[in-house]
Amino acid sequence: MRITYLQQRKGKESKKMKTMNTHRVRALTAAAAFGMLLLGSMTAFAEDGETYTRGYVVEEASEENLNGEFGEAYQAAGFQVTFTYIAEEDEDVTGVDVYSDFQWYSPEAKQIFADNEYVGYTTPSSAYQYREGYARTSYGSPVPARSADLNLYGKEGLYSEAAGYIFYPMEEVSDGVYQVTMPIPAGEYRYVYRLHASDESTLQVKDPSDEVDWYTTSTYKDTPNYWSLFYVGTADDVEGDEKYWYEGVEDDKKGTVVTDELECITGSVQQIEIYEPYNYDPDSEEPYKVIYINHGATENETVWMTIGNVPTIMDNMIAEGLISDHVLVVTVDNATSFSFSIYGEQSDIVENNMNYVVPYVTEHYNVSDDPENIVMCGDSAGAIATFTMLTTYPDAFSAFGIFSIPGTGDFSFEQALNVYNSADKIYIGGGTLEKKETSGSVAVYNRMVEQAGCTDLEYHWVDGAHDFVTWRQLFVDFIRFIDWAE
Secondary structure, eight states, X not given: OOEXXXXXXXXXXXXXXXXXXXXXXXXXXXXXXXXXXXXXXXXXXXXXXXXXXXXXXXXXXXXXXXXXXXXXXXXXXXXXXXXXXXXXXXXOOSEEEEEESOEEEOHHHHHHHHHHTSGGGSOOBOGGGOOTTOEEESOOOOOOTTGGXXXXXXXXXOEEOTTOOEEEEOEEEETTEEEEEEEOOXXXXXXXXXXXXXXXXXXXXXXXXXXXXXXXXXSSTTSOOOOEEEEESOGGGSOGGGGGGSOOSOGGGOOEXXXXXXXXXXXXXXXXXXXXXXXXOTXXXXXXXXXXXXXXXXXXXXXXXXXXXXXXXXXXXXHTTSSOSSEEEEEEOOSTTSOOSSSXXXXXXXXXXXIIIHHHHHHHSSBOOOGGGEEEEEETHHHHHHHHHHHHOTTSOSEEEEESOOXXXXXXXXXXXHHHHTGGGEEEEEETTSOOSSSSHHHHHHHXXXXXOOTTOOEEEESOOSSHXXXXXXXXXXHHHHTOOO
16 A cells, blocks of 8 residues: 655645555455455465465356356346455364345335334345345344344355344365355445354454455544455446446546544544545635535544545546536544544534534635535434534535434424524435334434424435445435536
């Protein structure tokens, strides 16, 4: 990874800023389309002459699998992925599972969910049960811990626990070498390994072949990152706005992600990340517009620039003329300096954003201070921060994107008034597999309509759950909503 230290913008006092090589996600997008192996430093040679290299391989579904027991799933998916984990010689490993973004809901399951308003009323499908029209999520519904005995997921051995993930056990194909192949449709995926030890304990680890420490969801930066990321297929293989998640522009049209830091309201150092378009000019006579993003709980400022895929989305939408190339995107670490949870310290975060982050960015980057040229959005707990900003400083931004907000409670008179007066600036939406009327984002939308009188406000639905499958789609649609096209 190339790291270059730049001088501060606009002639201000110098600080160190790290420019990451183009995007930390980009190297994966082009690599994963067909037959690409993420190479690690370990290769195993089996007694039968087979050679195994840890990592993953994505390729078109093989004839053998298309004609095998799960042929319908492979046919519908079009692709397959093979994961290989090789245990270290002294590593206490008795089994390995892979899991994360490998749950799907059929149209029938989605309807059951819609009728009951909670994902726990239905069971997700595994990769081996995949069919066209299924909606993917990053988690499933909680099921009994011994779900492997119930054969819920179409293949012997697959199981789930309270967290709702489907775990895919890997076969020990050679001494210390574990492998699994599954059908998988085109898309962007996270994954993680779970190692089983002889004392029956388990340990989550990221793929050892993923040698770049490019992403963490952890609240504090010294907590290990468990997740790795890969892509399947190309933009031509997906439908709708997922095409913007794939690298689609030449290198000279790719923007840059910059890491900066400031002193925040608590007196501690706070990190931010800034997406700068390919032609960013700190001396441009026309200042740049800004999109501020608040991340969710257990995340930090890196998540939207990696799993959220903001750089690639922005590059592609700039190339299509759907948003101006005179826009920066700023993500803020609301976790390290705050007890950031669904409701924790929201007022401090709002005041910090308003009186520390925005002024810092305005001073040190060539950006506009006109509220008409500044917007804010956020997911989950970050949506609460965005909503709190809306009801506290409604005139500070020209639009507010509220993605999958967990809830707010009844509005106060002041909140309702500010929401009513800002109705044309509000974008609110969520996934079809999130809670509906009783709590969550739809409940907040209903309060906006019923308690604040925003009768013309639209709710934006996308297929997905409370995860980045949903939030990436909503971010793309939010860009259309703010209408900063060329």
